[in-house]
Amino acid sequence: MPLNIEEIRATFPVLHQEVNGKPLIYFDNAATTQKPQSVLDALTGYYQNDNSNIHRGAHTLADRATRHYEETREGVKNFINANESAEVIFTKGTTESINLVASSYGRKFITKGDEIIISTLEHHSNIVPWQMLCEEKEAVLKVIPINDKGEILLDEFENMLSDKTKFVSIVHVSNALGTINPVKEIIKKAHQVGAKVLLDGAQSTNHLDIDVQDLDCDFLAFSAHKLYGPTGLGILYGKRSLLEIMPPYQGGGEMIKEVTFAKTTYNEIPFKFEAGTPNIADVIAFQKALDFISIIGKSNIKKHEDELLDHANETFGQIKGFVPVGTAAEKVSVVSFNINGMHPFDVGVMLDANGIAVRTGHHCTQPLMQRLGLEGTVRASFSVYNTKSEIDQMAVSLAKIAKIKNK
């Protein structure tokens, strides 16, 4: 049964507004998705009814908040099919999740001469933490090259692997191009040489079914705000065997078992990695986002988004001067492009004047842009609440804009 998109749209208040005198068309979903009413209600509901600090109070409100908070952990566990909820750590975003691993696992287990592998497709947040670690430890950062379509060269990756390879940190889905990487194979190959693998799932968790046990990744990092959830909340999944041998990331309350001035013993996982009062409200509200996804069904979401992607490729492809960037065989619903003779910023500003929100620039992937020889791109990214008619409207605006330089 096809999804009732109008019904879905009705639950997203932000979509129903005019921007620059035109109905808003929100195509910047890879940056952040909009939030359904249920998530907004859960946020205010928490502050109105349950607000209290968790894991410490002996009173009813604290107990209620703790229960809801831990329910989300269970919800995330199910969402990614982790073995147990203790393997789910709340952070403030993908960025912090990756930094946590680089800093805790990395600083303990990476030593001089070790090699860490990333790819050309990485977001800055999956580059810089590893560069910092490599600099500190005199380790070597290696980068898997891509082809012109924006696909990772697996052969090259295999050639890089050796007993020096200690860690592979790789983006599951490229935010700039939408490429889906063959991560299962990458993980298998990396494990064969004894390396651990972190998946940057910021752009995959909202489009693809994720089963961390089937993928066998050692870590998975993602952000709630790209999954219809609140900002300021991220998830780090890690295998228990690894989380247990990793030192804490930050010190403070919550993460301790016992503190004396002589010595502190640390709490069990996941609490060992959640120092201080966590982001209680956003964690609790995030469960509603997970519910939203599971009610519609990920496969239904994916199917709808794939249809939007096909439709966009077809309609935009007919525009004179339209140059797609990133044409991998396996992609999520992201269309990155340039218009001949025009700077992506200008295209973005003109689309905005038509009420259409897209992202322009380097998308926090400057090394990728350098590889492609581009200053940046315009990126339209689609979500479950977008429609073909919105794409048609963008095509009309885009055709008019492209005409300025492509007569």
Place this chain on the structure above:
Amino acid sequence: MSSIQDIQDEIIEEFSILGDDKESTIYYIMELGGQLPQFPEEERVEENIIKGCQSKVWLTTREEGERIQYLADSNTDITKGLISLLIRVLSGRTPQEILKADLNFIDKIGMGNIIGSQRSNGLSAMIKQMKLYALAYQAKQNV
């Protein structure tokens, strides 16, 4: 020659005709950018790039007696349009006039709203650099 304020008033008048239709305003700005005189290729160098702009902007000057001529370029058409407005207001003036200038047309035509906050920062960087050149010329003239 009309005063800096006269020119600013002219610009405000032109933009008011466009009303608050953002699309036609942007098209107009881009059109202005297209009329920017050719930038000397030999001066398209790293030192002439203005820091703090999202898009690339090159700025250089010519001395004409007491007056400063500005030459500028950008890799985006909208930015070129913005530059052309600044040049129209400030180019061919004395350092004293430039340093004194209160560029009220920018707010009056609602530029912040048209170009967004990131580009507004870029615009400020551009104005600052133009005034720095004026300051340098003034210092030289006073020697």
